Amino acid sequence: MGADHSAIHDGSGATLVVDLDAVAENYDTLRQKSPGAEAGAAIKADAYGLGLEPVARTLSAAGCRTFFVATVGEGLALRHILPAAEIIVLNGPSRESVSLILDASLSPTLNSLHQIDLWRHSGGDGDEAASAYLHFDTGMNRLGLGADEAEALFADPSRLHDISISTVMSHLACADTPDNPMNAAQLAAFRALRARLEGVIGPVRASLANSPGVFLGPDYHFDLVRPGAALFGLAPQIGARNPMRQTVEIYAKILQVRSVDTHMTVGYGAAHRVERPSRIATVGAGYADGYPRAAGSRSGETMHAFIAGHRVPLFGRVSMDLITLDVSDIPEALAVPGQEVELLGPHATPDSLAASAGTIGYEVIARFGNRLHRVYRGGVTRR
């Protein structure tokens, strides 16, 4: 078998710099914001694209003990990294995954009567099943027991008899907009469901808040908060100052610069026509690296990259491996092959890139490509 050469960094590709100290500091900030609760961490999807192992080790060193992932596969990978952590699988168990969950001591989230029944019979005859989270849907209409299923459960509480429910949870739909009345409605529904559940199984730990939920105040914190995005520096509330530290930067290199005359076009579709004699720089990063193609469309706000602090607008469509920038207005000495370009960094946030592409910062960071050369700053990358 040939060696894997795909990881060779030839200097033409883009580099993702992950600031693990900023992740740890964001964890501390979230913990201070929710002093009465334990702070867990949602690190599904390869820690939102930043890299599971370095992020998990850094958060563990910062004191985090409870981690949320989406799938059993992610849970198994994390168990290998953190043998003693509590790991919750948000998608819950399936017939195929029950034994994997048990063997790796993961905690499933039970999202439906079907999953409750599945888990109840997982412990073998007469034995109590391992502990699990119980998820009530209070308005997302996504995962969790809906109102009908909750009524069916309370009508026949024996369905919970052999299950140890460690935590009851729900998920907020609109927490990033604090005045949305949905927040208070979900809070009231969650309190009522918890009280009814406690009537059946006795006192139980509760968890409601994602990142923006942490910023809704102590009523929303309960016993355990589950932030993800804010750990990675995304703004928890729309339109408010972002209190989190940015954790990701992307740098790429200029590969080529050309002069383009009026009436010529740049890029696929010949969609962008220059209106003055221009210099166009071609940079080695594209949508395969996670730079959103929609950022190069004409509909959104123009996205800017930065060269030695100078703003340079994107010009032309984003292609798979390349983007093109209008460098006409910066000093010529800076617009040369080999020059470093900031695509995300001190001047360009994932949230601003997302806004120019009509999406959210979550999607931008979760889609960082495998080809990006990854560099970790600070934190704990290895045991």
Ligand SMILES: *Cc1c(COP(=O)(O)O)cnc(C)c1O
């Ligand atoms: C992803 C997720 C979180 C974390 O949400 P953020 O908005 O990233 O903080 C919390 N709870 C559940 C159920 C999730 O799916």
